[in-house]
Amino acid sequence: MQIRFTKMQGAGNDFVVLDETQGRLGLSSAQYRYLANRHFGVGADQILTVRPAPAEGVDFEYVIHNADGGEVEQCGNGARCFARYVHDKGLTDKRVIRVHTLAGVIAPELHADGRVTVDMGAPQLDPAKVPFIAEGLQPQMQGNAQKWPLALDESAQPATVWVAPVSMGNPHAVQVVEDVDRAPVEAQGPLIEHHVRFPQRVNAGFMQIINRAEVKLRVYERGAGETLACGTGACAAVVAGIGWGLLDARVDVHTRGGLLTIEWAGGAQDRVRMTGPAEFVFEGQIDIPETL
Numbered sequence: 001m002q003i004r005f006t007k008m009q010g011a012g013n014d015f016v017v018l019d020e021t022q023g024r025l026g027l028s029s030a031q032y033r034y035l036a037n038r039h040f041g042v043g044a045d046q047i048l049t050v051r052p053a054p055a056e057g058v059d060f061e062y063v064i065h066n067a068d069g070g071e072v073e074q075c076g077n078g079a080r081c082f083a084r085y086v087h088d089k090g091l092t093d094k095r096v097i098r099v100h101t102l103a104g105v106i107a108p109e110l111h112a113d114g115r116v117t118v119d120m121g122a123p124q125l126d127p128a129k130v131p132f133i134a135e136g137l138q139p140q141m142q143g144n145a146q147k148w149p150l151a152l153d154e155s156a157q158p159a160t161v162w163v164a165p166v167s168m169g170n171p172h173a174v175q176v177v178e179d180v181d182r183a184p185v186e187a188q189g190p191l192i193e194h195h196v197r198f199p200q201r202v203n204a205g206f207m208q209i210i211n212r213a214e215v216k217l218r219v220y221e222r223g224a225g226e227t228l229a230c231g232t233g234a235c236a237a238v239v240a241g242i243g244w245g246l247l248d249a250r251v252d253v254h255t256r257g258g259l260l261t262i263e264w265a266g267g268a269q270d271r272v273r274m275t276g277p278a279e280f281v282f283e284g285q286i287d288i289p290e291t292l
């Protein structure tokens with residue numbers, strides 16, 4: 001099956017964008033995985049699909065698949081690229097675009113300087129709704145928020161890490177580390193992603209506090225491994241840091257792929273705003289095997 005695609009990236013988190021506004025491609029999970037494969041396919045952290053609005057009040061539907069082929073609820077860096085794509089490809093002339101996702105409606109706004117701000121909605125802080133299974137655990141309070149002990153017994157160095165479970169529509173487990181460049185991301189990332197207490201698996205964030213308005217962040221993503229940046233991960237990390245009393249309401253998040261700026265007023269109903277880059281890389285077409 002011959003398909004056309006657009007390669008994009010937001011702070012180094014890279015995407016294959018598919019346009020299904022004229023009809024469905026009907027790809028299987030295995031075919032999404034093939035597209036994302038960096039040796040046999042195009043290569044990407046996620047596959048983003050543009051579909052027509054499924055209902056009144058929104059402009060498009062935004063569908064996200066991880067590199068492992070699984071469909072997920074939300075992708076922040078992808079939302080900025082989605083908005084850049086639909087505007088620059090002439091699918092809309094709006095600069096504030098209402099987009100339906102499995103996690104609800106988000107509203108990316110395209111700025112004249114090329115950056116994009118996305119209203120990512122309010123965080124979900126109830127552990128059970130992340131979802132995180134907290135039974136039998138004793139959390140510690142820090143600031144106005146909790147942190148939960150997560151035993152990583154299968155690790156070569158068994159450890160207990162203290163995490164904030166936060167959902168931005170997709171699940172995150174955020175911990176504070178002294179130095180992100182020395183954090184055990186490769187060792188702990190998979191153990192946290194697949195931890196039994198996260199029944200939907202989870203994105204594992206490792207945050208270093210620089211000051212109350214700056215952090216460094218690495219994220220081992222569910223279904224993709226470590227990426228150069230994770231937009232929802234940056235939102236979740238800042239929400240956790242503000243709850244723990246470590247951060248102010250506007251934070252620059254330094255990721256390995258670039259800078260994201262996150263704003264959150266701190267109330268459970270307050271919406272999180274994320275600002276960052278969205279770039280085209282190349283256009284192409286690829287022949288995907290019908291059966292994989």
Ligand SMILES: N[C@H](CCC[C@H](N)C(=O)O)C(=O)O
Nearest residue numbers: 075076077170222230231232
């Ligand atoms: N791996 C994530 C989806 C992509 C999120 C990330 N790329 C972002 O920018 O938010 C998950 O399984 O929930």
